[in-house]
Amino acid sequence: MKALVWHGKEDIRCDSVSDPEIQDPRDAIIKVTSCAICGSDLHLFHNFIPAMLPGDIMGHETMGEVVEVGSGASGKLKKGDRIVVPFTIICGECDQCRRGNFSVCERSNRNKALAEKAFGHTTAGLFGYTHLTGGYPGGQAEYLRVPFADATHIKVPDGIPDEKLLFLSDIFPTGWQAAAQCDIEPTDTVAIWGCGPVGQMAIRSAILLGAKQVVAIDRLPERLGMAAAGGAITINFDEESVIERLNELTGGKGPEKCIDCVGMESHVSLSYPDTIYDRAKQFMMLENDRPHVLREMIYVCRGGGVLSIPGVYSGLDDKIPLGMLMNKGLTVRTGQTHVNKWTDDLLRRIEEGQIDPSFVITHTVGLEDGPEMYKTFRDKQDGCVKVVLKP
Amino acid sequence: MNFLSNITRSEGDPRILRTGPSSLSMTDKLARGLGWFSIGLGLVELVAPRKLTRALGMEGMEPLVRAYGARELAAGVVTLSPDKQVGLTSRVVGDALDIATLLAAMGPRNRRRDNVGLALAMVVGVTMLDIAATKAVAVRHGRKSNGDARRYADRTGFPQGVEAARRVATAQRQGA
Structure with missing residues (x-):
């Protein structure tokens, strides 16, 4: 089969690889009908997250048709079922899964010992996302083996196009969880940094959850335009001060809820000297991430507010104003997404026509064009916001 | 064909x-080559400045060569x-610089003028490559004007409109 394979920093290739096989009775194999490139794939593309190995298949936003089912999954899945594959692999039985904390499933990470060394306790296995999270082959391929398939799936009905359903795998529930864990009140201003795909979903989620006003922060006109279309007030941080504008929009009090959809690779700019400091430290391997957005959120958030962080951070960061965080009594909520916790509700909203997540797709190409699209997406060329691949 | 990376695959994994064409273009490969060249030259300048100054008739300028070495290293890492x-x-x-x-150092009193001339020719050659790579990377990876031309003002994501979407939460609260 064809698959997008990581060969090293900025080196993705569309390779011919052997087909996946059932390895465990709970496995299923799907024929991929649609998959997507995620913003967090770019962290792997840049080799910013450790434990990728040449030969790893990329991709964690995938859907398709079940073509083979292991004996242990046959009660829940059958050949021909149409499923979206959540990016978090879940056993559905461990203590964390039973609590709904699917992204920290205690059994699905096959490199659990490595994860425990890195994180203290294991996190769930993820598709195509380093050997820290199991080293599972990803879904930017013609076929995908789904481990623990009896639990790791979202069954979707026929008659709704892939484009409306695919993002149930990651970015839609990720944006939704980011907004939901803010406990939005009708009087709240929700400020969202980053208008990439997750930011766009967080904006729509905050609107659906009833925020008084949603403010979106970015610098790319096409992304700000898409944010405004979804009902957000926009701030272009290349043109105006984020802090001054947010205070102005909130009567000087600051937004009650702040969402970081940027994460570890914040834009480096002379206007924000801390980003240059972080980049220099990254070059010297003295710091993993560039946490400018986190610092800005802590500074501008209203006292007693909530900071929600769906943006990916990889390791050790410095100059985080913990004193400010503590004295303002801010609540921090973060984590990889507990996808299956939200997808029943989100699928219902799609079916009812409350939201159509396909709005975010700007490019649809074949799998063989994937390597080129990684660069287009990374360089934000041609108005690229979201790439869908059709194997 | 055997691929070394296959030895790291878990049993049963693809x-x-x-292998297919790489996302690394010729431009990226040239930049990468220049980056490694920069690191190599920087290490030589840092570790063996005396050999360089002797060959170029520039004795006494070792601290400057070391500083240039540090500069080359930094530029290499960033490249x-x-x-x-x-x-x-x-x-x-x-x-x-x-x-x-x-x-x-090309003055008439330098007995190693020939070596300096040779070094100068090499540096000019590398400079041409650097300029070509800088331009090519800007073209390949820079945002083009048509990126700005794309507008998504019609992409609300809400089939029933933004105002209907705002009313969803209100309706839910009233229902609850």
Whole structure:
């Protein structure tokens, strides 16, 4: 089969690889009908997250048709079922899964010992996302083996196009969880940094959850335009001060809820000297991430507010104003997404026509064009916001 | 065909049979080559400045050569990063410094003028490569004007409109 394979920093290739096989009775194999490139794939593309190995298949936003089912999954899945594959692999039985904390499933990470060394306790296995999270082959391929398939799936009905359903795998529930864990009140201003795909979903989620006003922060006109279309007030941080504008929009009090959809690779700019400091430290391997957005959120958030962080951070960061965080009594909520916790509700909203997540797709190409699209997406060329691949 | 990376695959996982074209373009490969060259030259300048100054008749200028070595190392690291444009630009600036320094050493009293001339020719050659790579990277990876031309004002994501979407939460609260 064809698959997008990581060969090293900025080196993705569309390779011919052997087909996946059932390895465990709970496995299923799907024929991929649609998959997507995620913003967090770019962290792997840049080799910013450790434990990728040449030969790893990329991709964690995938859907398709079940073509083979292991004996242990046959009660829940059958050949021909149409499923979206959540990016978090879940056993559905461990203590964390039973609590709904699917992204920290205690059994699905096959490199659990490595994860425990890195994180203290294991996190769930993820598709195509380093050997820290199991080293599972990803879904930017013609076929995908789904481990623990009896639990790791979202069954979707026929008659709704892939484009409306695919993002149930990651970015839609990720944006939704980011907004939901803010406990939005009708009087709240929700400020969202980053208008990439997750930011766009967080904006729509905050609107659906009833925020008084949603403010979106970015610098790319096409992304700000898409944010405004979804009902957000926009701030272009290349043109105006984020802090001054947010205070102005909130009567000087600051937004009650702040969402970081940027994460570890914040834009480096002379206007924000801390980003240059972080980049220099990254070059010297003295710091993993560039946490400018986190610092800005802590500074501008209203006292007693909530900071929600769906943006990916990889390791050790410095100059985080913990004193400010503590004295303002801010609540921090973060984590990889507990996808299956939200997808029943989100699928219902799609079916009812409350939201159509396909709005975010700007490019649809074949799998063989994937390597080129990684660069287009990374360089934000041609108005690229979201790439869908059709194997 | 055997691929070394296949030895790291877990049993049963897909293995590479045949590899396809890389996302790394010729421009990226040139930038990467210049980055490693920068690191190599920087290490030589840092570790063995005396050998260089002797060969160029520039004895006594070892501290300057070491400083240039540190500069080359820094430029190399940045050129190998995703910010290759910044690294390559800094290399071009560094090349100008190198050329100025070598030109100053071309005086008639320098017994090693021939070596300096040779070094100058090499630096000029590398400078041409650096300039070409800087331009090519800017073209390949820079945002083009049509990126700005794309507008998504109609992409609300809400089939029933934004105002209907705002009313969803209100309706739910009232229902609850």
